[in-house]
Amino acid sequence: MSMNKDKRNSDSGIIGVFILLMAVVVLLSIVSNSLWGGKPETIPQSEEFEITEGMTVQDFGEANNLQNPILRQVFDLQTSEDLQNPLSDYGSPDEIQALTVSRIALAAEEASKNWVKIAIKFAVWFAFLISVFFIFKNRKVTRIARFTALGISVLLFGIVLGSDPSPMGTVKDAIYLYATTGAVFKQRLIALFIFLLIVFLANKYICSWGCQAGVLQDLIYRLNQDPKRKSILGKQIKVPFLITNTVRVAFFAVFTVLAFGWGFELIEPIDLFKIYNPAHLTLIGILAVAVIYIASLFIYRPWCHFACPFGLVGWIVEKISLVKISVDYDTCIACQQCAKACPSTVMNAILKREVTTIPDCFSCYTCRDVCPTNSIQFSTRKRKIPPRGFFDKGK
Numbered sequence: 001m002s003m004n005k006d007k008r009n010s011d012s013g014i015i016g017v018f019i020l021l022m023a024v025v026v027l028l029s030i031v032s033n034s035l036w037g038g039k040p041e042t043i044p045q046s047e048e049f050e051i052t053e054g055m056t057v058q059d060f061g062e063a064n065n066l067q068n069p070i071l072r073q074v075f076d077l078q079t080s081e082d083l084q085n086p087l088s089d090y091g092s093p094d095e096i097q098a099l100t101v102s103r104i105a106l107a108a109e110e111a112s113k114n115w116v117k118i119a120i121k122f123a124v125w126f127a128f129l130i131s132v133f134f135i136f137k138n139r140k141v142t143r144i145a146r147f148t149a150l151g152i153s154v155l156l157f158g159i160v161l162g163s164d165p166s167p168m169g170t171v172k173d174a175i176y177l178y179a180t181t182g183a184v185f186k187q188r189l190i191a192l193f194i195f196l197l198i199v200f201l202a203n204k205y206i207c208s209w210g211c212q213a214g215v216l217q218d219l220i221y222r223l224n225q226d227p228k229r230k231s232i233l234g235k236q237i238k239v240p241f242l243i244t245n246t247v248r249v250a251f252f253a254v255f256t257v258l259a260f261g262w263g264f265e266l267i268e269p270i271d272l273f274k275i276y277n278p279a280h281l282t283l284i285g286i287l288a289v290a291v292i293y294i295a296s297l298f299i300y301r302p303w304c305h306f307a308c309p310f311g312l313v314g315w316i317v318e319k320i321s322l323v324k325i326s327v328d329y330d331t332c333i334a335c336q337q338c339a340k341a342c343p344s345t346v347m348n349a350i351l352k353r354e355v356t357t358i359p360d361c362f363s364c365y366t367c368r369d370v371c372p373t374n375s376i377q378f379s380t381r382k383r384k385i386p387p388r389g390f391f392d393k394g395k
Contacts, residue, residue, distance in 0.1 A: 032276075055086075105177060109188075124161065129209060132149055153212070163276040206314075208364060213275075251266075315360050328375045333375075347361075
């Protein structure tokens with residue numbers, strides 16, 4: 001009877017902490033957004049413009065309610081006299097339509113960005129990730145240190161510096177913008193390159209410790225564990241990589257087809273990053289975000305594994321990462337504690353190398369922390385295949 005009561009108290013405690021955490025994130029994000037000042041983060045819908053034979057650029061602007069500053073951006077006008085240029089000088093009606101949609105979309109993207117905040121965010125990202133890398137590289141990550149690092153990341157990159165930019169946004173927004181307007185926002189591609197460079201250098205470190213939605217999922221998952229990594233509320237499960245990656249690839253394909261075929265942004269209504277910008281959450285968004293973060297109590301980073309476009313792209317780049325988790329089989333005693341403690345299925349794949357496709361590794365260091373012989377390293381050391389029958393020796 002006493003055990004059942006203790007279990008109910010533990011369950012209630014986890015639920016209470018989870019609700020408190022989410023409430024604090026939402027409330028502080030509302031305050032933070034009000035201090036920064038809100039800017040639209042959605043891409044404007046394209047429209048059909050009125051184009052008739054013999055129009056000048058100025059006629060085109062008047063017919064479509066486009067102000068002169070916009071016309072100058074669209075047609076690269078140098079002087080006011082250029083407003084009288086024949087519209088036909090800039091191409092066919094279809095070309096003018098495409099050009100106008102693309103240039104207006106780029107102008108809207110530019111206007112929607114708070115470049116000061118973005119510059120600060122990238123500077124803080126670099127400083128934080130480098131610090132975490134060197135602090136945790138050669139030492140075990142205690143429970144307190146892990147919660148502290150994850151909490152700081154949530155606070156800095158989510159609450160204080162907001163939902164945009166994010167690793168996921170660099171992929172999904174680039175695809176949707178190009179699909180609907182034909183525009184390429186170069187600054188976003190630069191951000192994507194930087195994020196993928198971090199993946200190349202240190203195995204998804206941006207996802208591990210810097211992605212505002214990823215670290216919040218990670219934090220929630222570990223809240224539902226006792227100090228011995230046993231789940232408290234319900235059972236934490238490891239979904240096979242074949243299932244998660246199949247769903248993720250299919251989700252990415254559907255997202256892309258809907259964007260190019262119908263101009264529909266599948267992720268926007270259910271974007272879990274919007275927990276850091278609650279004013280942009282619809283009812284569907286609130287439900288979706290709630291489901292994803294509740295699921296994080298039982299599944300390690302469910303959005304990252306099942307849906308995130310950057311997670312998929314990053315997983316591909318991860319194959320050539322310079323620094324990654326590896327095992328020294330000369331000192332390994334085949335206890336497999338690392339695979340058991342790993343919150344996903346990746347360490348079992350790295351340890352045994354029975355499959356050619358290694359799942360996502362988020363460099364969380366859990367495997368290294370539980371290894372009794374320090375046989376696991378996060379380094380440039382090349383991953384090796386264990387000797388034949390290594391795990392049949394009953395070590």
